[in-house]
Amino acid sequence: MKTINVKINGENYTREINEDMRLLDFIRDELKLYGTKEGCGEGECGACTVIMDGVTVNSCMVMAFQANNKEILTIEGMEDEKGLHPIQQAFLDEGAVQCGFCIPGMVLSAKALLDKNPKPSRKEIKEGISGNLCRCTGYNKIVDSIEKASQYLEGEDQ
Amino acid sequence: MKKNLEVVGKSVIRVDGFSKVTGKATYSQDLTMDNMLWGKTLRSTKPHANIKLNLTKAEVIPGVVRILTYKDVPHNHHGVVFKDHEVLSSGRVRSIGTPIAFVVAETEKIAVEAMKAIEVEYQELEAVFDPVEAMKEDAPKVHENGNLLYHYKLRLGDVDAAFKECAVIVENQYKTSMVDHAFLQPEAGIAYLEEDMVVVCAATQYPHFDQLEIAEALEVPTEKVKVLNPAVGGAFGGREDITMQIHLALASKLTGRPVKTVYSREESFVAHSKRHPMIMSYKTGADKNGKLIAMEAKIVGDTGAYASWAINVLRKAGVHATGPYEIPNVKVDSYAVYTNNPFAGAMRGFGATQTPIGHEQQMDMLAEKLNMNPLEIRFLNALKKGSKTATGQILEESFPLKECLEVLEKAFKKDAKGVE
Ligand code: FES
Ligand code: FES
Numbered sequence: 001m002k003t004i005n006v007k008i009n010g011e012n013y014t015r016e017i018n019e020d021m022r023l024l025d026f027i028r029d030e031l032k033l034y035g036t037k038e039g040c041g042e043g044e045c046g047a048c049t050v051i052m053d054g055v056t057v058n059s060c061m062v063m064a065f066q067a068n069n070k071e072i073l074t075i076e077g078m079e080d081e082k083g084l085h086p087i088q089q090a091f092l093d094e095g096a097v098q099c100g101f102c103i104p105g106m107v108l109s110a111k112a113l114l115d116k117n118p119k120p121s122r123k124e125i126k127e128g129i130s131g132n133l134c135r136c137t138g139y140n141k142i143v144d145s146i147e148k149a150s151q152y153l154e155g156e157d158q
Numbered sequence: 159m160k161k162n163l164e165v166v167g168k169s170v171i172r173v174d175g176f177s178k179v180t181g182k183a184t185y186s187q188d189l190t191m192d193n194m195l196w197g198k199t200l201r202s203t204k205p206h207a208n209i210k211l212n213l214t215k216a217e218v219i220p221g222v223v224r225i226l227t228y229k230d231v232p233h234n235h236h237g238v239v240f241k242d243h244e245v246l247s248s249g250r251v252r253s254i255g256t257p258i259a260f261v262v263a264e265t266e267k268i269a270v271e272a273m274k275a276i277e278v279e280y281q282e283l284e285a286v287f288d289p290v291e292a293m294k295e296d297a298p299k300v301h302e303n304g305n306l307l308y309h310y311k312l313r314l315g316d317v318d319a320a321f322k323e324c325a326v327i328v329e330n331q332y333k334t335s336m337v338d339h340a341f342l343q344p345e346a347g348i349a350y351l352e353e354d355m356v357v358v359c360a361a362t363q364y365p366h367f368d369q370l371e372i373a374e375a376l377e378v379p380t381e382k383v384k385v386l387n388p389a390v391g392g393a394f395g396g397r398e399d400i401t402m403q404i405h406l407a408l409a410s411k412l413t414g415r416p417v418k419t420v421y422s423r424e425e426s427f428v429a430h431s432k433r434h435p436m437i438m439s440y441k442t443g444a445d446k447n448g449k450l451i452a453m454e455a456k457i458v459g460d461t462g463a464y465a466s467w468a469i470n471v472l473r474k475a476g477v478h479a480t481g482p483y484e485i486p487n488v489k490v491d492s493y494a495v496y497t498n499n500p501f502a503g504a505m506r507g508f509g510a511t512q513t514p515i516g517h518e519q520q521m522d523m524l525a526e527k528l529n530m531n532p533l534e535i536r537f538l539n540a541l542k543k544g545s546k547t548a549t550g551q552i553l554e555e556s557f558p559l560k561e562c563l564e565v566l567e568k569a570f571k572k573d574a575k576g577v578e
Contacts, residue, residue, distance in 0.1 A: 034188035035181020075181030100178030101391030
């Protein structure tokens with residue numbers, strides 16, 4: 001057993017965990033945040049993407065103890081008191097959501113990208129989500145929605 | 159009178175969009191209940207074998223509640239058309255991945271440990287993996303009634319006479335491979351009891367079929383089975399056959415507790431159907447102007463160890479074998495054949511996706527031989543409104559193939575300019 005302190009979606013958690021627990025299981029089974037998904041368990045699909053200290057990670061490939069003293073954002077932390085995050089709104093407006101299983105990971109990868117590069121080209125967007133598989137949409141509408149999100153965010157800044 | 163339409167012609171936000179962008183949508187992985195047990199499926203690692211099980215070591219592991227085998231299944235058969243799947247193998251496995259036992263334990267870890275502790279003695283049988291081989295008289299039999307499951311015949315005009323009239327003939331064989339749907343959400347489900355009713359929550363394309371198949375397998379009336387379908391993480395045909403639904407229902411009924419199971423990606427690959435691989439032999443002939451006169455095709459579809467939707471898929475492949483072209487003389491034979499491969503079933507296009515690999519390359523090669531533009535030969539032979547297909551269907555509604563080809567033509571020209 002090991003004790004870890006993690007800040008997730010702005011809240012501090014201290015928990016005793018087994019060394020062999022994955023960050024994904026910590027988020028889902030310990031904290032009951034089921035928005036983070038498991039599609040492969042081996043770092044291929046990106047459904048389990050979360051943002052850890054500003055960078056996206058596949059939470060199925062990170063052990064929970066590695067998140068000690070880190071700050072993590074999951075899909076549940078995207079909304080604020082004003083409602084949906086502009087990225088989420090753009091995904092809705094552009095019709096980029098089908099089965100939805102990839103979407104939490106996609107939204108977080110989009111956020112990590114736009115935080116660093118507020119006006120990405122389509123090519124940069126595709127690179128930004130290259131670690132996230134979607135089997136339903138064919139990606140075009142997801143790329144459209146990230147472009148739209150970039151505009152929404154720019155509008156917000158002005 | 160002009161009606162004000164609220165949805166048609168407008169871009170509306172999908173009803174489940176909000177729950178999906180916020181991560182609040184509930185998939186079957188996300189369901190948990192108090193007092194819940196975990197199930198794990200032991201599956202065959204051999205393609206064709208007689209098996210003997212020894213549960214002794216597994217049963218004594220602390221935390222193992224029950225290990226289900228075929229003896230626990232009242233009616234040990236299921237299947238969407240033919241009931242050729244066993245819920246749990248009664249002694250012979252016909253493909254890798256065939257379910258053998260369902261371990262129910264207090265935790266997932268214990269269930270996995272117990273599954274590994276079950277001893278399976280395989281007495282391997284000769285197997286067949288090539289559907290053409292499987293059609294031969296002396297091939298190993300996958301099922302008692304032989305390997306040929308279905309033969310679809312289409313005959314129009316007189317192909318033998320028509321081929322003699324052709325200025326050009328192209329003859330080739332095409333093969334397509336097995337494809338997995340790889341829907342992003344692996345299979346998961348939970349079952350529990352509501353008094354004497356068993357409730358199964360699982361991602362499925364057919365809750366109503368599942369209800370019937372569960373009721374049949376458990377030998378209970380359908381009104382004692384309820385199937386709930388939470389958010390489904392993609393399917394594409396891959397969730398049409400039963401995977402875990404009966405295992406879960408039975409486990410919950412026998413233990414009286416909720417039982418959950420989640421497949422890994424690896425298990426998902428061996429648990430559900432595949433797209434039928436097809437071997438397609440095509441002979442197509444045209445006159446000197448490029449007008450199609452005759453086509454003959456033989457299509458062999460590998461349905462693996464179980465029928466699933468094979469007859470529907472191979473019928474569709476046969477019906478669509480001409481492609482969207484008008485041909486006066488047609489002979490098609492399509493076959494669905496059992497092998498010891500993973501079973502094939504529904505996948506987007508349902509048999510109509512494979513044949514274009516054949517008929518479209520035939521068109522390109524005919525055009526090449528005739529020194530024609532590949533688009534021109536398609537325009538010349540395209541079905542249109544009022545045409546009759548090889549199966550005798552008159553296309554009374556719109557059939558805008560020409561319009562589609564025109565769009566393509568423009569795009570090609572634009573592309574070609576871009577290169578300059
Ligand atoms: S579940 Fe982590 S990358 Fe697929
Ligand atoms: S919406 Fe289904 S996987 Fe992306």
